[in-house]
Amino acid sequence: MSPPDPGPGSLAVSGVPGLPEIVAGDSIGALVANAVALLAGDVVVVTQKIVSKSEGRVVPVDPADPDAKRRLAESEAVRVLRRRGELVVTETRHGFVCASSGVDLSNVASGFAVLLPVDPDRSARRIRDQIRAVAGVDVGVVVSDTFGRAWRKGLTDVAIGCAGVAAVVDLRGQADATGRALEVTEVCVADEIAGAAELVMGKSSGVPVAVVRGVDPAWMRESSVRDEVVRPYGEDLFR
Amino acid sequence: MSPPDPGPGSLAVSGVPGLPEIVAGDSIGALVANAVALLAGDVVVVTQKIVSKSEGRVVPVDPADPDAKRRLAESEAVRVLRRRGELVVTETRHGFVCASSGVDLSNVASGFAVLLPVDPDRSARRIRDQIRAVAGVDVGVVVSDTFGRAWRKGLTDVAIGCAGVAAVVDLRGQADATGRALEVTEVCVADEIAGAAELVMGKSSGVPVAVVRGVDPAWMRESSVRDEVVRPYGEDLFR
Numbered sequence: 001m002s003p004p005d006p007g008p009g010s011l012a013v014s015g016v017p018g019l020p021e022i023v024a025g026d027s028i029g030a031l032v033a034n035a036v037a038l039l040a041g042d043v044v045v046v047t048q049k050i051v052s053k054s055e056g057r058v059v060p061v062d063p064a065d066p067d068a069k070r071r072l073a074e075s076e077a078v079r080v081l082r083r084r085g086e087l088v089v090t091e092t093r094h095g096f097v098c099a100s101s102g103v104d105l106s107n108v109a110s111g112f113a114v115l116l117p118v119d120p121d122r123s124a125r126r127i128r129d130q131i132r133a134v135a136g137v138d139v140g141v142v143v144s145d146t147f148g149r150a151w152r153k154g155l156t157d158v159a160i161g162c163a164g165v166a167a168v169v170d171l172r173g174q175a176d177a178t179g180r181a182l183e184v185t186e187v188c189v190a191d192e193i194a195g196a197a198e199l200v201m202g203k204s205s206g207v208p209v210a211v212v213r214g215v216d217p218a219w220m221r222e223s224s225v226r227d228e229v230v231r232p233y234g235e236d237l238f239r
Numbered sequence: 240m241s242p243p244d245p246g247p248g249s250l251a252v253s254g255v256p257g258l259p260e261i262v263a264g265d266s267i268g269a270l271v272a273n274a275v276a277l278l279a280g281d282v283v284v285v286t287q288k289i290v291s292k293s294e295g296r297v298v299p300v301d302p303a304d305p306d307a308k309r310r311l312a313e314s315e316a317v318r319v320l321r322r323r324g325e326l327v328v329t330e331t332r333h334g335f336v337c338a339s340s341g342v343d344l345s346n347v348a349s350g351f352a353v354l355l356p357v358d359p360d361r362s363a364r365r366i367r368d369q370i371r372a373v374a375g376v377d378v379g380v381v382v383s384d385t386f387g388r389a390w391r392k393g394l395t396d397v398a399i400g401c402a403g404v405a406a407v408v409d410l411r412g413q414a415d416a417t418g419r420a421l422e423v424t425e426v427c428v429a430d431e432i433a434g435a436a437e438l439v440m441g442k443s444s445g446v447p448v449a450v451v452r453g454v455d456p457a458w459m460r461e462s463s464v465r466d467e468v469v470r471p472y473g474e475d476l477f478r
Contacts, residue, residue: 003249004243004244004245004246004249004251005243006243006251006252006253007243007253009253009254009256009439009446010242010243010251010252010253010254010439011251011252011253011435011438011439012243012245012249012250012251012252013245013249013250013251013252013435014245014246014248014249014250015248015249017248082476082477084476089476096390097389097390146424146426149388149389150336150388150389150390150475150476150477150478151335151336151389151470151475151477151478152397152427152430152468152469152470153407153425153427153467153468153469153470154406154407154425154426154427154430154467154468155424155425155426155427156426156427156430156431156434157426157431158391167393168392168393185385185394186392186393186394187385187393187394187395187396187437188391188392188393188394188395189438191391191393191395191434192395192396192434192435192437192438193438195395195430195431195434195435196250196252196431196434196435196438198426198431199250199428199431199432199435199454200248200249200250200453207248214439215438228392228393229391229392229393230391230392231390231391231392236389236390237321237323237328237389238321238389238390238477239389239390
């Protein structure tokens, strides 16, 4: 398939259908490059679950043990921040704050759990390199996952890794006409791209990859979620 | 202008150029409906600042007073949650947690500050009704603002009001094949739509309105950010 041409001032966000079930060792980049006609400057958003499966980040759990998920979540955490009933909110080794350290028992064979990639920025770089090798184009890659947040109900997809596209950009950092209110607006475009992709993944259930076409070319640069997005423990006001 | 047709499985996100500077009493819905060929099922995202200006939510401040913004932010808050240097993180009367109660001194005449709309869901409904009256089509409307968040650096655009489009939808709430992991995934699509719109607003600086075309028709229903997104103080683990 080929995503639509969005034209100037517009973006197109398209799900990539027809990918096979991903197993350890699969080259996600090669599969995506063969499924969709990518252009230089496209951003490919890949959900964490298939990235983790391709990297073998699947571990056995006892399906009869009601505490298996919680214990696994704690073993993947550097801190347990909150507990309420079954819910544990943890800080992962990557510095992400999320439910259950991102451990997931859904959409995986019974008796197994999927863990977050060890280094999601590296996962994104690998997929970017696989796409370049197969399709000969430089794209950005965002690895996304679905996280809750403080203060607001509902989950949104955010970036846990990226390559070849900025995580955070200064979109409107200029003095206004009076020179008085110099406001730096550091926008986390990687999270907004992940969320936009989620809108079409949800639309076509079971589609784990989307392409965002029309992203500002100035945003296509080396970057990482670890350096640009993760707020260190000591700098955070809400942990 | 006319946004591109995204086709099945895709979304198109387009900035709406050419709107005039908004002043109190302007009908944003009429201006948008005359600027862009809207279709039923489009979602129109309008940034808070022009909504506030159209509603006269602009107040005088002493430009020589370095504490003016902080005092105004506190007067708009029901709680001050954190202070660090110049930064105050507050809970607004609406229940939003954000910097300075959303009070903004940029892109407004010197000596004035822009406050959040009194009822952003009502603002969204009004714009939706204005569009229906002029263009004869039913659209969704999201009023967006740029907020920081806990744990992650960078800001993202989120929904502070909506009408005619779901704020939160249950996208993947089904048992998996084993029946074991019944996971309810309540996705805040209004925030993801607001973030997607920000990507084109930033791209074309000074564009305060965007159209998202291709949203799942099942999401077009009555809703509100207040009821579906705002997490009450007593139910939040991080306040």
